[in-house]
Amino acid sequence: MAVAVKPQTIEISADPMVPVPYRVLRVRRETPDTFTLELEALTSAFGHPSPVQTGEGSGVRAFAPGQFNMLYLFGVGEVPISISGDPAQPEVLVHTVRAVGAVTRAICALKRDEIVGVRGPFGSAWPVAEAVGNDIVIVAGGVGLAPLRPAIYHLLNHRHEYGRVALLYGARTPKDMLYKRELSEWRGRFDIQVEVTVDAARPDEWRGNVGVVTTLISRANFDPFHTTALVCGPEVMMRFTILELQKRELRDDQIYISMERNMKCAIGFCGHCQYGPNFVCKDGPVFRFDKVRELFGKREI
Amino acid sequence: MEMLDRLLAEHPFFKDLDPRYIKLIAECARNVTFKAGDFIFREGDPSNKFWLIRSGKVSLEVFAPGRGPIMIETLGDGDVMGWSWAVPPYRKQYDARALELTRALEFDALCIRGKCDEEPKLGYELFKRFAQIIGQRLQATRLRLIDIYGGRS
Ligand SMILES: Cc1cc2nc3c(=O)[nH]c(=O)nc-3n(C[C@H](O)[C@H](O)[C@H](O)COP(=O)(O)OP(=O)(O)OC[C@H]3O[C@@H](n4cnc5c(N)ncnc54)[C@H](O)[C@@H]3O)c2cc1C
Numbered sequence A: 001m002a003v004a005v006k007p008q009t010i011e012i013s014a015d016p017m018v019p020v021p022y023r024v025l026r027v028r029r030e031t032p033d034t035f036t037l038e039l040e041a042l043t044s045a046f047g048h049p050s051p052v053q054t055g056e057g058s059g060v061r062a063f064a065p066g067q068f069n070m071l072y073l074f075g076v077g078e079v080p081i082s083i084s085g086d087p088a089q090p091e092v093l094v095h096t097v098r099a100v101g102a103v104t105r106a107i108c109a110l111k112r113d114e115i116v117g118v119r120g121p122f123g124s125a126w127p128v129a130e131a132v133g134n135d136i137v138i139v140a141g142g143v144g145l146a147p148l149r150p151a152i153y154h155l156l157n158h159r160h161e162y163g164r165v166a167l168l169y170g171a172r173t174p175k176d177m178l179y180k181r182e183l184s185e186w187r188g189r190f191d192i193q194v195e196v197t198v199d200a201a202r203p204d205e206w207r208g209n210v211g212v213v214t215t216l217i218s219r220a221n222f223d224p225f226h227t228t229a230l231v232c233g234p235e236v237m238m239r240f241t242i243l244e245l246q247k248r249e250l251r252d253d254q255i256y257i258s259m260e261r262n263m264k265c266a267i268g269f270c271g272h273c274q275y276g277p278n279f280v281c282k283d284g285p286v287f288r289f290d291k292v293r294e295l296f297g298k299r300e301i
Numbered sequence B: 001m002e003m004l005d006r007l008l009a010e011h012p013f014f015k016d017l018d019p020r021y022i023k024l025i026a027e028c029a030r031n032v033t034f035k036a037g038d039f040i041f042r043e044g045d046p047s048n049k050f051w052l053i054r055s056g057k058v059s060l061e062v063f064a065p066g067r068g069p070i071m072i073e074t075l076g077d078g079d080v081m082g083w084s085w086a087v088p089p090y091r092k093q094y095d096a097r098a099l100e101l102t103r104a105l106e107f108d109a110l111c112i113r114g115k116c117d118e119e120p121k122l123g124y125e126l127f128k129r130f131a132q133i134i135g136q137r138l139q140a141t142r143l144r145l146i147d148i149y150g151g152r153s
């Protein structure tokens, strides 16, 4: 009878509208309102006990840095959340969630062994392949570091393929910073420039920079003619970051941004996420800036 | 002297400034070093100097009773520090403390103001440059006011 279950399983997980159940392995508190969840597919429930096996129906899905999943809580709702883990280790699905409303608050309150539905991965990716041979400058604000972390893992896993790498990160206060332990580990490496800044701090709690993240751009080491910039954060932050990158002679087609406009179906059906001629869910969330320049910064689209 | 001229000429702050003016300004400058922890100036001090930071890091701080010092800005390599020498009441509004060993060019503002009075064109060139610095700081401050990391869109 087990044989009869198998094709059905594949059908279920192949339907992009049907969430697949994942179990919470671990929850880590990053800041007072932001949590990182590690999830594992409930593969055994579908008759697939062997854990690491990527592909349709195995429960383990490869993803590209920058892609997102729809996380579904029964009776509460569904929200798009970027994947924040290492693309080389897709067997553990990692998401970093900031509690801002009903669904994200409920996700942040999940405990070990509880179940969350997952659809995905969806969307476009950071151009880590196209950027091979270039210097990379990454600019992140607040929780915007989460969708960039898979790209950082990829760059560090393939460090020899890239030129200089600079990571510039701004948060409101030292307490609002994500991934503090990792940031200081990366700072200790010789092959990546890490600059972190906060809006204000007491000298006894913070030894880094104070000032807004855009002020770090003039300090980053990169060759403007051979650089790819990856930017993620609130839209105002991205707008001013792009201005500073342009001052450093970067062209718009060297700059990539991630647009977190809200969505529903995530597969290009409903039109909920429409952004000019683009659907954020399938053309985005990562866009090359010259492709969305005309729309960017508009009040309502 | 020669050496100071060159340091100034290479600094982006003095980009495209007439070498004649560079020479004049250099007469008001000297090299200084601050150890980590040194106060460079304190709030309320008369503002008769400004600095071009060559290397190191300095924090501008406000002392809030009951909360202690709060860092409101850090400045580093290549930054210009201090503009209150240019406008009345010529007083420092913050504390400035070296966070690490910091080397800088220190300018005597009275000397500079004297040169500017003699050479109004130099005054114009300098104030244009300081206006840009003040504008940048103002913009950075406004961005922090709107709390750019807080909301998502
Ligand atoms: C592609 C994509 C990737 C995302 N990745 C992450 C992530 O990695 N981590 C994370 O914490 N969040 C992420 N988000 C945002 C997340 O989806 C929203 O916070 C979530 O949908 C809010 O739902 P809610 O029911 O908790 O709150 P709601 O009650 O729906 O909203 C609460 C408040 O948040 C505002 N809000 C909701 N969604 C957004 C949004 N997308 N942009 C701006 N403001 C919004 C609402 O206007 C409201 O003020 C991402 C969004 C997109 C589109």
Ligand code: FES
Binding pocket: A262, A263, A264, A265, A266, A267, A268, A269, A270, A271, A272, A273, A274, A279, A280, A281, A282
């Ligand atoms: S979310 Fe439905 S079309 Fe994009």
